[in-house]
Amino acid sequence: MLNNDTLRSIRYMLDLGDVHVVEILALTGHKATREEVEAWLKKDEEDPGFAAMPDLVMAHFLDGLIIHRRGRDESQPARPVEARINNNTVLKKLRVAFELKEDDIIAIMADAGFKVSKGEVNALFRQPKHSNFRTCGDQFLRNFLKGLTQRLRGAK
Structure with a gap:
Protein backbone atom coordinates (compact mmCIF):
# COMPACT_ATOMS: atom_id res chain seq x y z
CA MET A 1 0.00 0.00 0.00
CA GLY A 71 4.03 9.02 25.45
CA ARG A 72 7.79 8.81 25.27
CA ASP A 73 9.52 6.12 27.33
CA GLU A 74 12.51 7.94 28.79
CA SER A 75 13.90 4.72 30.32
CA GLN A 76 14.58 3.26 26.87
CA PRO A 77 17.04 4.60 24.30
CA ALA A 78 15.47 5.93 21.11
CA ARG A 79 15.02 3.17 18.54
CA PRO A 80 16.58 3.68 15.13
CA VAL A 81 14.10 4.63 12.42
CA GLU A 82 13.65 2.09 9.63
CA ALA A 83 14.77 3.23 6.19
CA ARG A 84 12.37 0.80 4.48
CA ILE A 85 8.72 0.36 5.42
CA ASN A 86 6.37 -2.41 4.37
CA ASN A 87 2.79 -3.32 5.32
CA ASN A 88 3.96 -5.60 8.14
CA THR A 89 5.94 -2.74 9.70
CA VAL A 90 2.97 -0.37 9.40
CA LEU A 91 0.71 -2.97 11.04
CA LYS A 92 3.20 -3.55 13.89
CA LYS A 93 3.59 0.15 14.61
CA LEU A 94 -0.18 0.73 14.56
CA ARG A 95 -0.61 -2.22 16.91
CA VAL A 96 1.81 -0.60 19.35
CA ALA A 97 0.37 2.91 18.95
CA PHE A 98 -3.19 1.78 19.65
CA GLU A 99 -2.19 -0.87 22.22
CA LEU A 100 -3.95 -3.67 20.36
CA LYS A 101 -3.90 -7.36 21.27
CA GLU A 102 -4.51 -10.27 18.88
CA ASP A 103 -8.18 -10.42 19.82
CA ASP A 104 -8.55 -6.70 19.11
CA ILE A 105 -7.08 -7.14 15.63
CA ILE A 106 -9.37 -10.10 14.92
CA ALA A 107 -12.39 -8.03 16.07
CA ILE A 108 -11.29 -5.02 14.00
CA MET A 109 -10.95 -7.20 10.92
CA ALA A 110 -14.36 -8.79 11.56
CA ASP A 111 -15.89 -5.30 11.82
CA ALA A 112 -14.43 -4.54 8.40
CA GLY A 113 -15.98 -7.75 7.03
CA PHE A 114 -12.67 -9.62 6.76
CA LYS A 115 -12.47 -12.86 8.75
CA VAL A 116 -9.03 -13.78 10.02
CA SER A 117 -7.74 -16.42 12.44
CA LYS A 118 -5.37 -16.04 15.38
CA GLY A 119 -2.70 -17.99 13.51
CA GLU A 120 -2.93 -15.67 10.51
CA VAL A 121 -2.57 -12.62 12.74
CA ASN A 122 0.42 -14.17 14.56
CA ALA A 123 2.12 -14.91 11.25
CA LEU A 124 2.03 -11.21 10.30
CA PHE A 125 3.99 -10.24 13.42
CA ARG A 126 6.72 -12.85 13.17
CA GLN A 127 10.27 -12.13 12.04
CA PRO A 128 10.70 -12.42 8.25
CA LYS A 129 13.11 -15.37 8.59
CA HIS A 130 10.60 -17.38 10.67
CA SER A 131 9.05 -20.31 8.80
CA ASN A 132 5.49 -19.16 9.64
CA PHE A 133 6.00 -15.51 8.65
CA ARG A 134 3.41 -14.12 6.24
CA THR A 135 3.57 -10.88 4.29
CA CYS A 136 0.80 -8.41 5.04
CA GLY A 137 -1.03 -7.70 1.81
CA ASP A 138 -2.55 -4.40 0.74
CA GLN A 139 -6.08 -5.77 1.13
CA PHE A 140 -5.42 -6.83 4.74
CA LEU A 141 -3.91 -3.46 5.68
CA ARG A 142 -6.71 -1.56 3.92
CA ASN A 143 -9.36 -3.56 5.79
CA PHE A 144 -7.48 -3.16 9.07
CA LEU A 145 -7.38 0.63 8.63
CA LYS A 146 -11.08 0.62 7.69
CA GLY A 147 -12.02 -1.44 10.77
CA LEU A 148 -9.84 0.66 13.09
CA THR A 149 -11.43 3.82 11.69
CA GLN A 150 -14.89 2.38 12.36
CA ARG A 151 -13.85 1.55 15.90
CA LEU A 152 -12.41 5.00 16.63
CA ARG A 153 -14.86 7.20 14.73
CA GLY A 154 -17.95 5.02 15.03
CA ALA A 155 -19.72 3.18 12.22
CA LYS A 156 -21.36 5.42 9.65
Missing part, protein backbone atom coordinates in the same frame (compact mmCIF):
# COMPACT_ATOMS: atom_id res chain seq x y z
CA LEU A 2 1.30 3.47 -0.77
CA ASN A 3 2.55 5.49 2.18
CA ASN A 4 0.36 8.37 0.98
CA ASP A 5 -2.78 6.18 1.26
CA THR A 6 -1.78 5.01 4.73
CA LEU A 7 -1.17 8.60 5.88
CA ARG A 8 -4.55 9.71 4.50
CA SER A 9 -6.31 6.84 6.30
CA ILE A 10 -4.64 7.54 9.66
CA ARG A 11 -5.24 11.27 9.30
CA TYR A 12 -8.96 10.68 8.68
CA MET A 13 -9.16 8.05 11.43
CA LEU A 14 -7.78 10.42 14.07
CA ASP A 15 -9.24 13.60 12.53
CA LEU A 16 -5.78 15.20 12.29
CA GLY A 17 -5.08 18.45 10.52
CA ASP A 18 -1.96 19.11 8.48
CA VAL A 19 -0.41 20.93 11.44
CA HIS A 20 -0.98 17.88 13.67
CA VAL A 21 0.83 15.67 11.15
CA VAL A 22 3.78 18.09 11.19
CA GLU A 23 3.76 18.03 15.02
CA ILE A 24 3.67 14.21 15.12
CA LEU A 25 6.64 14.07 12.73
CA ALA A 26 8.48 16.57 14.95
CA LEU A 27 8.15 14.22 17.95
CA THR A 28 10.83 12.04 16.33
CA GLY A 29 12.98 14.97 15.28
CA HIS A 30 11.86 14.98 11.64
CA LYS A 31 11.20 18.43 10.29
CA ALA A 32 8.42 18.67 7.72
CA THR A 33 6.45 21.61 6.42
CA ARG A 34 2.72 21.94 6.01
CA GLU A 35 3.26 22.21 2.23
CA GLU A 36 5.03 18.82 2.20
CA VAL A 37 2.16 17.26 4.15
CA GLU A 38 -0.37 18.75 1.72
CA ALA A 39 1.58 17.25 -1.20
CA TRP A 40 1.62 13.81 0.49
CA LEU A 41 -2.13 13.99 1.10
CA LYS A 42 -3.06 14.59 -2.55
CA LYS A 43 -5.16 11.67 -3.76
CA ASP A 44 -3.94 11.25 -7.30
CA GLU A 45 -0.48 11.20 -8.80
CA GLU A 46 -1.77 13.44 -11.59
CA ASP A 47 -2.77 16.16 -9.10
CA PRO A 48 -0.44 19.13 -9.39
CA GLY A 49 1.83 19.21 -6.39
CA PHE A 50 1.50 15.48 -5.58
CA ALA A 51 4.58 14.00 -3.91
CA ALA A 52 5.19 10.39 -2.92
CA MET A 53 5.78 10.03 0.81
CA PRO A 54 9.21 8.44 1.37
CA ASP A 55 9.51 5.34 3.56
CA LEU A 56 11.77 7.16 6.00
CA VAL A 57 9.17 9.89 6.56
CA MET A 58 6.42 7.29 7.06
CA ALA A 59 8.62 5.53 9.62
CA HIS A 60 9.09 8.85 11.45
CA PHE A 61 5.34 9.48 11.33
CA LEU A 62 4.46 6.05 12.74
CA ASP A 63 7.10 6.36 15.49
CA GLY A 64 5.76 9.84 16.25
CA LEU A 65 2.23 8.44 16.38
CA ILE A 66 3.36 5.94 19.01
CA ILE A 67 4.86 8.77 21.08
CA HIS A 68 1.76 10.92 20.51
CA ARG A 69 -0.64 8.18 21.65
CA ARG A 70 1.40 6.50 24.40
Whole structure:
Protein backbone atom coordinates (compact mmCIF):
# COMPACT_ATOMS: atom_id res chain seq x y z
CA MET A 1 0.00 0.00 0.00
CA LEU A 2 1.30 3.47 -0.77
CA ASN A 3 2.55 5.49 2.18
CA ASN A 4 0.36 8.37 0.98
CA ASP A 5 -2.78 6.18 1.26
CA THR A 6 -1.78 5.01 4.73
CA LEU A 7 -1.17 8.60 5.88
CA ARG A 8 -4.55 9.71 4.50
CA SER A 9 -6.31 6.84 6.30
CA ILE A 10 -4.64 7.54 9.66
CA ARG A 11 -5.24 11.27 9.30
CA TYR A 12 -8.96 10.68 8.68
CA MET A 13 -9.16 8.05 11.43
CA LEU A 14 -7.78 10.42 14.07
CA ASP A 15 -9.24 13.60 12.53
CA LEU A 16 -5.78 15.20 12.29
CA GLY A 17 -5.08 18.45 10.52
CA ASP A 18 -1.96 19.11 8.48
CA VAL A 19 -0.41 20.93 11.44
CA HIS A 20 -0.98 17.88 13.67
CA VAL A 21 0.83 15.67 11.15
CA VAL A 22 3.78 18.09 11.19
CA GLU A 23 3.76 18.03 15.02
CA ILE A 24 3.67 14.21 15.12
CA LEU A 25 6.64 14.07 12.73
CA ALA A 26 8.48 16.57 14.95
CA LEU A 27 8.15 14.22 17.95
CA THR A 28 10.83 12.04 16.33
CA GLY A 29 12.98 14.97 15.28
CA HIS A 30 11.86 14.98 11.64
CA LYS A 31 11.20 18.43 10.29
CA ALA A 32 8.42 18.67 7.72
CA THR A 33 6.45 21.61 6.42
CA ARG A 34 2.72 21.94 6.01
CA GLU A 35 3.26 22.21 2.23
CA GLU A 36 5.03 18.82 2.20
CA VAL A 37 2.16 17.26 4.15
CA GLU A 38 -0.37 18.75 1.72
CA ALA A 39 1.58 17.25 -1.20
CA TRP A 40 1.62 13.81 0.49
CA LEU A 41 -2.13 13.99 1.10
CA LYS A 42 -3.06 14.59 -2.55
CA LYS A 43 -5.16 11.67 -3.76
CA ASP A 44 -3.94 11.25 -7.30
CA GLU A 45 -0.48 11.20 -8.80
CA GLU A 46 -1.77 13.44 -11.59
CA ASP A 47 -2.77 16.16 -9.10
CA PRO A 48 -0.44 19.13 -9.39
CA GLY A 49 1.83 19.21 -6.39
CA PHE A 50 1.50 15.48 -5.58
CA ALA A 51 4.58 14.00 -3.91
CA ALA A 52 5.19 10.39 -2.92
CA MET A 53 5.78 10.03 0.81
CA PRO A 54 9.21 8.44 1.37
CA ASP A 55 9.51 5.34 3.56
CA LEU A 56 11.77 7.16 6.00
CA VAL A 57 9.17 9.89 6.56
CA MET A 58 6.42 7.29 7.06
CA ALA A 59 8.62 5.53 9.62
CA HIS A 60 9.09 8.85 11.45
CA PHE A 61 5.34 9.48 11.33
CA LEU A 62 4.46 6.05 12.74
CA ASP A 63 7.10 6.36 15.49
CA GLY A 64 5.76 9.84 16.25
CA LEU A 65 2.23 8.44 16.38
CA ILE A 66 3.36 5.94 19.01
CA ILE A 67 4.86 8.77 21.08
CA HIS A 68 1.76 10.92 20.51
CA ARG A 69 -0.64 8.18 21.65
CA ARG A 70 1.40 6.50 24.40
CA GLY A 71 4.03 9.02 25.45
CA ARG A 72 7.79 8.81 25.27
CA ASP A 73 9.52 6.12 27.33
CA GLU A 74 12.51 7.94 28.79
CA SER A 75 13.90 4.72 30.32
CA GLN A 76 14.58 3.26 26.87
CA PRO A 77 17.04 4.60 24.30
CA ALA A 78 15.47 5.93 21.11
CA ARG A 79 15.02 3.17 18.54
CA PRO A 80 16.58 3.68 15.13
CA VAL A 81 14.10 4.63 12.42
CA GLU A 82 13.65 2.09 9.63
CA ALA A 83 14.77 3.23 6.19
CA ARG A 84 12.37 0.80 4.48
CA ILE A 85 8.72 0.36 5.42
CA ASN A 86 6.37 -2.41 4.37
CA ASN A 87 2.79 -3.32 5.32
CA ASN A 88 3.96 -5.60 8.14
CA THR A 89 5.94 -2.74 9.70
CA VAL A 90 2.97 -0.37 9.40
CA LEU A 91 0.71 -2.97 11.04
CA LYS A 92 3.20 -3.55 13.89
CA LYS A 93 3.59 0.15 14.61
CA LEU A 94 -0.18 0.73 14.56
CA ARG A 95 -0.61 -2.22 16.91
CA VAL A 96 1.81 -0.60 19.35
CA ALA A 97 0.37 2.91 18.95
CA PHE A 98 -3.19 1.78 19.65
CA GLU A 99 -2.19 -0.87 22.22
CA LEU A 100 -3.95 -3.67 20.36
CA LYS A 101 -3.90 -7.36 21.27
CA GLU A 102 -4.51 -10.27 18.88
CA ASP A 103 -8.18 -10.42 19.82
CA ASP A 104 -8.55 -6.70 19.11
CA ILE A 105 -7.08 -7.14 15.63
CA ILE A 106 -9.37 -10.10 14.92
CA ALA A 107 -12.39 -8.03 16.07
CA ILE A 108 -11.29 -5.02 14.00
CA MET A 109 -10.95 -7.20 10.92
CA ALA A 110 -14.36 -8.79 11.56
CA ASP A 111 -15.89 -5.30 11.82
CA ALA A 112 -14.43 -4.54 8.40
CA GLY A 113 -15.98 -7.75 7.03
CA PHE A 114 -12.67 -9.62 6.76
CA LYS A 115 -12.47 -12.86 8.75
CA VAL A 116 -9.03 -13.78 10.02
CA SER A 117 -7.74 -16.42 12.44
CA LYS A 118 -5.37 -16.04 15.38
CA GLY A 119 -2.70 -17.99 13.51
CA GLU A 120 -2.93 -15.67 10.51
CA VAL A 121 -2.57 -12.62 12.74
CA ASN A 122 0.42 -14.17 14.56
CA ALA A 123 2.12 -14.91 11.25
CA LEU A 124 2.03 -11.21 10.30
CA PHE A 125 3.99 -10.24 13.42
CA ARG A 126 6.72 -12.85 13.17
CA GLN A 127 10.27 -12.13 12.04
CA PRO A 128 10.70 -12.42 8.25
CA LYS A 129 13.11 -15.37 8.59
CA HIS A 130 10.60 -17.38 10.67
CA SER A 131 9.05 -20.31 8.80
CA ASN A 132 5.49 -19.16 9.64
CA PHE A 133 6.00 -15.51 8.65
CA ARG A 134 3.41 -14.12 6.24
CA THR A 135 3.57 -10.88 4.29
CA CYS A 136 0.80 -8.41 5.04
CA GLY A 137 -1.03 -7.70 1.81
CA ASP A 138 -2.55 -4.40 0.74
CA GLN A 139 -6.08 -5.77 1.13
CA PHE A 140 -5.42 -6.83 4.74
CA LEU A 141 -3.91 -3.46 5.68
CA ARG A 142 -6.71 -1.56 3.92
CA ASN A 143 -9.36 -3.56 5.79
CA PHE A 144 -7.48 -3.16 9.07
CA LEU A 145 -7.38 0.63 8.63
CA LYS A 146 -11.08 0.62 7.69
CA GLY A 147 -12.02 -1.44 10.77
CA LEU A 148 -9.84 0.66 13.09
CA THR A 149 -11.43 3.82 11.69
CA GLN A 150 -14.89 2.38 12.36
CA ARG A 151 -13.85 1.55 15.90
CA LEU A 152 -12.41 5.00 16.63
CA ARG A 153 -14.86 7.20 14.73
CA GLY A 154 -17.95 5.02 15.03
CA ALA A 155 -19.72 3.18 12.22
CA LYS A 156 -21.36 5.42 9.65
